[in-house]
Amino acid sequence: MIDLYTWTTPNGRKVSILLEELGIDYTVHSIDISKDEQFAPDFLKIAPNNRIPAIVDRDTGLALMESGAIML
Numbered sequence: 001m002i003d004l005y006t007w008t009t010p011n012g013r014k015v016s017i018l019l020e021e022l023g024i025d026y027t028v029h030s031i032d033i034s035k036d037e038q039f040a041p042d043f044l045k046i047a048p049n050n051r052i053p054a055i056v057d058r059d060t061g062l063a064l065m066e067s068g069a070i071m072l
Contacts (some may be wrong), residue, residue, distance in 0.1 A: 004062040005046060006053040010018055011067040015053045026055075041044050 002019060004026045006012035019026045030054050031037045038050045042066045047054040047065040052063040 001055040001058045003029060003058060004053060005029045005031050005043065005055070007031050008037050009033070009052070012042050014067045015055065 002024055004015060004019065006015060007030060016026075016028065031043060033052065037043065038047070038052060043054075044046065044052060046056055046063050049065065051066050053067055053070065054063060055070055056063045
C-alpha cells in the first residue's frame with residue numbers, strides 16, 4: 001500500500017493519476033500548502049525538501065518526493 005502526501009496542484013495530481021492508471025492501492029494524505037503544512041516536522045521526515053507530492057511504500061518504508069522522481 002502506498003501513502004500519497006499531496007495537495008490540489010498540477011504536480012500533486014500527476015501522481016494520483018499515475019497510481020490510478022497503474023491500479024495501485026493508495027491512501028491520500030492532504031498537505032495543505034496554503035497553511036504551510038509542508039513544513040510540519042512529520043512531513044519533513046518524509047520529504048526533507050518540503051515538496052509535495054511525496055509517497056511512502058508501507059511495505060518497504062521507501063519514500064520518494066517530487067512528481068518527476070515518483071513517476072520515473
